[in-house]
Amino acid sequence: MYASSTKSTGPPGRMKKDESLLGKLGGTLVRKKKAKEVSDLQEEGKNAINAPLLPSSADLLPEELLLDESAEKTMLDPTSRENPKFKELQKVLIDWINNELEEERIIVKDLEEDLYDGQVLQKLFEKLSGRKLNVAEVTQSEIGQKQKLQTVLEAVNDLLRPQGWTIEWGVDLIHCKNLVAIVYLLVALAMHFLAPIRLPEHVSVQVVVVKKREGILQTSHVTKELTTTTEMMMGRFERDAFDTLLDHAPDKLNVVKTSLITFVNKHLNKLNLEVTELESQFADGVYLVLLMGLLEDYFVPLYNFYLTPESFEQKVHNVAFAFELMQDGGLKKPKARPEDVVNLNLKSTLRVLYNLFTNYKSAE
Incomplete structure (x- = not known):
């Protein structure tokens, strides 16, 4: 046992020599590693200076890495995706779609995942326009989905382009789930058909544009404005007889208001109620x-x-409920929005009351 133990120990001099050699080798390796780190850092700095537009591969999706020469691709900046106002806009649009397509038993939860194949867009356009599109009901293949999208978007563009819209969407953009293009399209439809919703104002997002030039990927940021002010958005297609009346014949406005007041009081008097101011007395929805x-x-x-509503939300609830009663009575959905009536918008209130007047003027 003792001899075996002595044999495995080895000469003391040899150990010191080996330790000295390993120490020298270790020191050389450390110096080389540090030199490489310095070299890498210098190269990184050089690249940062010479190619400021070259993004890191971690910031790009696999598709962008495979771009052909002179090709271009856009994607939503991650910070904009988390923007609270952009999220609010998406929620408003989703709620609107679900309300419009309730009878179809369609429920949208995510704009990117639920609208890219054209099925929901087809149903939404048909509901809003009252026009039936000649497309297959169910399409599973990519070719079939794009064909359906083509038909739907052609119908949408034919409707919106003459009104001055810049087309910010397309078949490929929608089908590849480009959220900005999808939101642009829905906002345009909501504005054109005077959707009874309040779109958040001044919603903008940053879009990253990736281009391939001489084998190098270059990026730039572009700001996309999705919504402006409520007045500008809802006023774009809203001009009708009441706009003409207010702009060019204000002297006749009192005649119209008097006729409407007479009409509503004929019925409200049965409950010992009387209206003298159209703008304010209908704003809470109770009347x-x-x-x-x-x-x-x-x-x-x-x-x-x-x-006895106290908050803005309670008043909007009342007006929206009155609109539901109107539709239950066979009237078309009012072009005005509940929020506009609550905000004392005279034209909106006149539109609602005039619609009742034309349908019930003979009612006792």
């Missing part, structure tokens, strides 16, 4: 709800609306 009950000859349960 509108009660008026619909009187015109259709039924009692509206008090738990369905706020009899």
Whole structure:
């Protein structure tokens, strides 16, 4: 045991020599490693100076890395995707679509995943326009989906382009789930068809544009404005007889208002109620709800609306509920938005009341 132990120990002098050699080798390796780190750092700095537009591969998706020469691709900047106002805009649009397509039993949860194949866009356009498109109901293949998208977008573009819209969407953009293109399209449809929703104002996003030039990927950032002010958005296609009346014949406005006041009081007087100011007295929705009950000859349960609304939301609820009663009575969805009536927008209130007047002027 002792001899075996002594044999495995080895000469003391040899150990020191080996340790000295390893120490020298280790020091050389450390110096080489540090030299390489310095070289790498210098190269990184050089690249940063000489190619400031060259993004890191981590910032690009695999598709961008395979771009052909002179090709270009856009994608939403990650910081814009998390923008609260952009998220709010998406939620408003999703709620609007689901409300419009409720009878179709279609539920949209994600704009990118649920709209890219054209199925929902087809149903939405048909509902809004009242026009049936000649497309296959179900398309599973990529070719079939793009054909459906082509038909839908051609119909949309034929409708919107004459109104001065810049087309910011296309078949390939929608099908590859480009969220900015999808939102652009939905905002345009909502504005054109005067959707009864409040789009968040001044929503902008940053879009990263990736180009391939001489084998090098270059990036730049472009700001895309998705919404402006409510007045500009909803006023773009809203001009009608009331705009003409207010702009060119204001002297006749009082005649119209007097006729409408006479009409509504004929029915509200049955409840010992009287209107003298159209703008303010219909703004909380209470008179509108009660008026619909009187015109259709039924009692509206008090738990369905706020009899003494205090908040803006409660007033909007009342006006929106009155709009539902109008549709239940066979009237078309009012072009005005509940929020506009609550905000004392005279033209919106006149439109709603005039619609009731034309449909119930003979009612007792």
